[in-house]
Amino acid sequence: MQEKYLPSEIEHAAQARWTASQAYRASEASDRPKYYCLSMFPYPSGKLHMGHVRNYTIGDVLARYHALRGFNVMQPMGWDAFGLPAENAAIANNVPPAAWTYANIDHMRTQLQALGLAIDWSRELATCKPDYYRWEQWLFTRLFEKGVIYKKMATVNWDPVDQTVLANEQVIEGRGWRSGALVEKRDIPMYFFRITQYADELLSGLDTLPGWPERVKTMQSNWIGKSVGVRFAFPYQHDGKDEQLWVFTTRADTIMGVTFCAVAAEHPLAARAAESNSALAAFIAECKQGSVAEADMATMEKKGMDTGLTVTHPLTGEAIPVWIGNYVLMSYGDGAVMAVPAHDERDFGFAQKYGLPIKQVIDHVAIVDARKALATGKNGDQPLTSEDIEKLKNFLSTNKYSTDRWHDGYDTKLGICINSGKYDSLDYTAAVDAIAADLAALNLGEKKTQFRLRDWGISRQRYWGCPIPIIHCDACGDVPVPAEQLPVVLPEDVVPDGSGNPLNKRADFVNCACPKCGAPARRETDTMDTFVESSWYYARYACPDFDGGMLDARANKWLPVDQYIGGIEHAILHLLYARFFHKLMRDEGLVSSNEPFVNLLTQGMVIADTYYREDASGKKTWFNPADVELRDGVATCKTDGAPVIVGGTEKMSKSKNNGVDPQALIDLYGADTARLFTMFAAPPEQSLEWSDAGVEGAHRFLRRLWKAGYEHLQAGAVAAYTGGELSEATKTLRRQLHQTIQKVSDDIERRKQFNTAIAAVMELMNALAKLEGDDATTRSVRQEVLEAAAALLAPMVPHVAEALYAELRPGAVMIWPPVDATALVQDEIELMLQVNGKLRGQIRVAVSADKASIEAAALASESVQKYLEGQPPKKVVVVPGRLVNIVV
């Protein structure tokens, strides 16, 4: 055995051995229980970053642990290879996105392999390859024919200078990121997945996922946003014809408080009013500026303009003015809302700003009761005293509805109706029921379940994506590409220039024959949202080589995924789309399960400081932390020495250029150190603030581990302890060993918290270092501890653990150490003594001691006597195995 710990030697040897023996090849033939362990596949951005290291090490720990526990493990890897960064790189460096992407994949594969992950590389896939996206196109055509995919208009960000559609990320403060031009909204036709048809199932399916974090399920549930409300109409006359303005509300109980309606700028009513009003037309044009992102819509200043038109309140017959509101979304519901300023904070602000009336129609139960009591002079049957009257008057005057300022609770659903005619004194449910019934009787509305979730628009006006398999024929319309003509192959020799989709300029791609009538036709040049590829890759890993269809029988052998690991930032979109796709594939008969991922671990983000410079136009250039020098709180760029601005600590990302390259870490200390540090620095679910400090410590521990093994083996390996008389020291160490085995198993398997598992093994090694003696029994215990420590650490640091284990037990197959229950037995335990909840001492008692004898021992102890001062205790709380609290 080498005296020195030489990570690079150990790691190269181990990796060569694993490759040669195909150690991580997953087999469908095995009769052991399967464990499909999947980490979210990476976008091949160029280099591995710490987020990847963290993600894949977490997955690897779980995969290796289960393999040691006897499972038939599959852990695959692939590439989420389509996407915007490849086009940006193409524009910047004049290289085709395809070439850039493939080069990145090759580099990152090498980096991943250097991490020593237990991956079955024979299942590797890349979504930009025709043998992958072919089946995505095939499913698209199936769903198109079934009506699950349809076409409609949708609003996008339009850069009028670059003449291109912008991603939300590319809109910075309302301007295009490259041109700086004010961004406009533009309506274009797009294909949509009818995900709303599955909304109910996506919602109820969450209840079948106990292995998912509660917060993710809550977020998805809120995103789907099922709400029961009323859809109803305000009738009006136009050119002598009866027409209706439809709205949806979850607060039909406030309908008597409607003082105006607001419609989106794109609403037909708005367009009609603008025909004869140039100011209105100008306002509509202004509303069409800016990005389509909801966050922008929700934070911008709420503006509106009166259309001069009115509609009729369906229940009161009152004339209700119609306004255009820049915050009303055409794509949501009917593009119009009823406004009840008294009970909706947004409407309240709008009404205040434009001097519109505010009519209170809901009040708290307590206030209504107080008013009633004052009016009748009685509280229930009890006559009011003058003191009661005073109190009630006081209560009412301090809780008076104010139109000056919005107060929390004005939008409560727990109030009851007032100023609402026949609906007065009804509570929320009763009022909604009565109002819905009355509207239905008028044929002007009904109860409706509405979802916040919108259909999924997947058309992207970009080159580097999966071509949408549709052919446009003047005679036949939109025709799906027949299965035998698939895949529609994306040409890989294209270099985009930032002005629209270059596929439009490729006659060889665009021109084709209509599959139905044979006439000359045009191929669709939009590509699919890259979320589509990542919605089914987990299934394709089961059969990546199958060329007879999307999936074969192996899919049901492996699915559902037993453990899915990925960033919390994917809590809603990716995970919802993947769940949706699983149901689509199920309904196509491709998979038999209802949900794709049984257990989900949402890893926290790896965050790092950001640094940037801003030019005159406000455009920011981001600097990598590796290129920035911090001295006395001033940050400068290492290459030019000039200062850079310190931004916030944010998720490591391409756009902020704050990713830390783990390669340097691996080169210097080895993969095991990188893995150990990432697992030790924070629990998986928390965000991990990157810092170079601490890596040393992880490396030192591995050196100490190696040295402990080396020193023990100087006198030769022995058989691990199996029985016989033990000293106090060896007995204590064995108890700690078996407690550690229990803890590490529980930490990995149930708690999925690896930092504490590592800490426990560190403590064990610290204790081992203090064990003295070289007699046969002591050496056998030392052997037992070292063997176990190597196995317990193997999921985290597989290379060094295997190497050490091989020295300790040459030729043996590593197993997860079993717990020896007899080693855990303890005769005496220490109990804490508290007086009035404050720690005042401790006592040792027999494990078998009953409450009464513990209490007696506690009261007798000197540390308690001091505080009793001769008085009898008021109360004694005995918590078995923990403490005694004496109240005086």
Added chain:
RNA sequence: GCCGGGAUGGCGGAAUCGGUAGACGCAGCGGAUUCAAAAUCCGCCGCUGGUAACAGUGUGGGGGUUCGAGUCCCCCUCCCGGCACCA
């Protein structure tokens, strides 16, 4: 703005079911070893007062429940993630 999280020593974090706050590691300080340094080993290490024993105080801020609160409840501040075209 809306939805979901988070905040514990100088730093990363631990405390699993309401029961010893600060495990483990980093940094720091002291010592051993060394010609010297690195590495290694040993010890100390929340804050305040005290030579010490010890006492007080302490988990973002304010209030509450409890024999007992980092943990539960209410309110607030700040930070992070998502918001449908970054992935």
